[in-house]
Amino acid sequence: MSLRFICFGLVACWVAGLTSAMPATDPPLQPFGKYGCGQHGPKNRACWRDNFDIFTDTSTKIPDTGKTRTYDLTITNVSSFSSADGVSKPAMLINGQFPGPTIVADWGDWVKVNVHNQLQHNGTSIHWHGIWQKNTNDQDGANGATECPIPPGASKTYLFRMHQYGTAWYHSHFSAQYGNGVVGTIQVNGPASANYDVDLGPFSITDWYYETADRLERRAELVSNGPPPDSDNILFNGTHVNAQGGGKYSRTTLQPGKKHRLRLINTSLDNAFTVSMVGHTFTVIATDLVPVVPVKKDTLFMTVGQRYDVIIEANQKVENYWFNATLASSRFCGTTRIKQPAAIFSYAGASKTKKPTNPGTPVNAVCSDTVGFSPVVKKGAPKKEFLKSQGYLDVNLETPVIDDVAVFRWEVNGSSINVEWDRPILEYIREGDFDWPREANVIDIAQKNVWTFWVLENLGPVPHPMHLHGHDFLVLGAGDSQFDRVAGVNSLNFDNPIRRDVAELPGGGHLVIAFQTDNPGAHLLHCHIAWHVSRGLSVMFLERKGDIPKTVNLDNLEPNCKKWRAYEPTAVWPQSDSGL
Template identity: 35%
Template sequence: MLSLRHIWVIVTDVAHTLFGSSFFGDAAQYHFGGRFGLLHIDAFAKHGHPIFAPPGSNIDRFVCNYTLMTGFKPCGTPEDRSCWLRNSDTGEEYNISTDYETKMPTGITRVYHLNVTDGYINANGLDFYEAKLFNDLWPGPLIEACWGDEVEIHVHNQLSHNGTSIHWHGIRQNQTMHMDGVNGITQCPVAPQTEFVYKWTATQYGTSWYHSHYSVQYADGLQAPITIHGPTSFPYDEAIEPITVTDWANNSAFENIYRNPDKEDILLGGLGNIVRFTGGKTENTTEIPRGYEIWFDDLEPNPVTRAKRYLLRLINTAFDTTFIFSIDNHNFTVVEADFVPVQPFNATSILIAIGQRYHVIVEATPVVNSSDPSANPLPADGNYWIRTWVADGCGLISGYIGDWENYMKTGILRYDNTSTADPTTEAWHVSLECSDTAFNDLIEPVVPWKVGDPSNGEIGEQFNIDNLTSAGPYATSFFSFERPDSKEVTPFQTAYGNPTFLNLDNVGDEWPSGWVVVPENYTEEDWVYLVLNSNNQNHPTFGPHPIHLHGHDFAIVQQENDMVWDPSDPNMFKPNKKNPPRRDVVLLPRNGFAVIAFKTDNPGVWLMHCHIANHASAGLSLQIMERQAKANEIWPPGNSSALAAAHTVCASWNSWAYDCKNYWPGNLGNTTNPNYPSCADAVNLQTDSGV
């Protein structure tokens, strides 16, 4: 049958700027002065359906193209971004209040090609030769789509010594679990010199990122932003390119599983400055980056009314660090958390845990502290520090002793595009507490959720974060999700060559050895509650944990700091079920708990894990098999093209993985380096959890 979608091909290789070794050039400096078009009425008149450049597009000549939406027109304006498409004849709209879980416009298919390669980058003044990159770019190329589009990505693995799989963080993958990109769960790794094609539908809109899910590989460079254009709950004029913030260790993340890095830096928009860490030029330093810069236009679009408002799209893509983002003398209006549009609220800083994203709108009107204007006076030169603070105890960087305040100055906002001076501005008073509870308390989704009662017991199921006190089943294992009523659960580890997707029809004792399976059965209307408890008095946990659930948004129905979860206390469980905060990453408090709830309406196998890369690598993960019978209807054994494709990928992987000639050079038969197997021990290729 012919597809009803029009194919729209985008070549990302030539549409993205490489952030390379010369930091003093213009590669990372953006001026957004009227670049983005809004309404192409002439295109509508010619084609009879909406074709328009969305506000905030970052790929040249990118347009939203709704070929099947005859009679609809784009309806957003800078003063009202809440409307997306409107049919002037029927009055039907797709807007900020549309329930995007049940309704979305019909877009086109966009095709991207990603080459995964070994490479070199200089992100901060030190050369890094063990990078793994998308299309030889750092950060990787932006994937851009419009609400309702189908996105097709061809991933070609050209790495020499690693498999890979690519996860589309926060994309719900409704009934497309096999496209979630988690090796050992939804697929085998894509072997070197082979490829895999991912396809998913943009049912949500907003900002996220895509990254490798092959162990800690993403922290070596395999990460990049995703933008899905759609409505917004607050007016703005222009949008800044998505801004990533990450920690950077200047050596491979695969080494950092075994030891802490000694020169960790902060990269904003892919750029950092190692001099700020060391206080002086380091050995082997090449060109030193100046820093990430953005420019605001201080000319008002309408001098009678107001200054310009800019949309900033923030993404934490770190290995280990939770950041607090602020801009001196500028307030934020927060309008989106993860992929969830929220009722606008104001802040001077925002805490972003690993994997979390925020949309914030910043007006080009600097302000001072209303209660003490002398604390942060306005500068004469129009230059302001952008700061990425490390939350207390939430990152290896937080152990740094030195010029702490300067270390957090990672970018500059300028009103004069000819200025090269460093700002002299003072920071807002920022709480460095590593907790997102205060922010989640302010999050009110625009599309309300009424959460049902738990279907898995009176209060749901409890999982404790357990730190192992003795050796685990593999070299780096030291974490697990522990059920209070069972000691069977051990640190999670995937089976790269035998993913769960190929075991959907298993029953009883057919599960592979070592799997602990807790069978449960729900309907698409049921709600499952998970009580995640990090206040384990026997084995105190290592700091807060950013917990990410694949395949779902979840409601945060309760979140408590410094409180021991006691299920026997009748006053302990106090769920907020009336439009609670909704997102896909929650920062589990260091000494507290969070209760999350999700609706079991997406059959398949979904990973839940800590997004601190070496915590997931150390076993802090679990799988949720959701409605197994329904999953077997969607992917019937012996009669599923998706399962057939998975078998093909696994055949290539197993052929490559168990051939010892494919290991790192110099390790064939090597018994002196315990981190790599010899030919006689080839089965032990995997030395961590795999996720």
């Protein structure tokens, strides 16, 4: 049973990742001169095109490619799906596959995605995890916040621009639905902070349950059931062997002597991993969608939703090597029934059938974010502004009795989020009505282009992967106790700290973040453990509500909301959780 489900409060504990860090061997990055950077290629990845390079601040400048990439995603029910690991289970798939198709675009492209909901009895929505959605907040895919769900038999077109580059993913935000298979990866091509020869593309790692996610979520609500069950398997790019030996290992081929870019993504519902590759190190070049100065790590902790772009150099013997995903023994970062989750990385010329023989050194799996990264484009927040004002988000796990049954409810500052599928917050803004329900957990941020600071406090032992929509954020600091409101500021880093859109809020401590109000819209900040957000662990930042009608096309809401409102009274499965 996963202890990650049971926790009593929100104040976080930050323990530095116990991975070794070594400087990368490539020459240090240097800004290009007035004559530009040259041609993008294996020997010059820092350059892109048209005077855009790794030093370009993506928040203020992006290429105008003039291109729109179009994709069609059809979501269907499958009563028996066994391609993942040989065990048959019901699933919801995108275009008949798991994970769904990879969306590939270049930095600056527009992306048009037609989503067709062919599920019989479920709505859906697609959130583009990590994509800022600047001036397109209505395309964020967060039902109850930025849109109504797409009803069965209906379609919706999402249109947005890639302001960033790197690795992201997409998933349903309709309750815990993505755990049934409604998930895929995103690759946005652009410059890189280190050179490489081969781009291997996205490499997703996820927990896998034979029971449907909606049943697990409903079971997890009841206090009498305790924590949700262990995951039945861990999949690598959608496949793995099962506990009885069926299924197959995921295999990736490396070219001897070449440097390979691998785009790691944790797309789990609950499980976090420490990843490593026997005999090899990772040169990290990006955290989520933020390019970083290259740094070598033996292991990387990956909580739910996080991404790392890494370079693996094939400089060892021509053999097969284990790529391991290890769970912490504390059980606070999820548990699985599979004993040794692993994929196989094979040098070209090695046996295509034999398993690796070297198990490698046991990994000290942790339950805290890996640290030691420096963003290439430097940003900092003013300490004096933090001293003037900061918000506090205290989270508690309550167990109210409803209809004589004790249930779990997560509260942020005393309130569990519960969104209205038929009336998202952007609809309130469209109508000029600011009287939304208290349980929408709206936090109004009115000022333009200022830094806003938030201290998350966790009173329980279980960590939470906290994800912010519409922004990445500065991780100013964290600790294993409640934040000291007098002396704590001295422990924070305001000078180019790590930036990302998911950070682990450790148990029993605090996490301090900051972001700029440069993107009007309704932006969720939520735990990415499905059982936690479905029971209330989220707030919604309403950023510059007066500017939303000027920057976001709110008329886009009505066609889909009209369809949903017509369907909802006849829905077989009415909303039974937070809706997220």
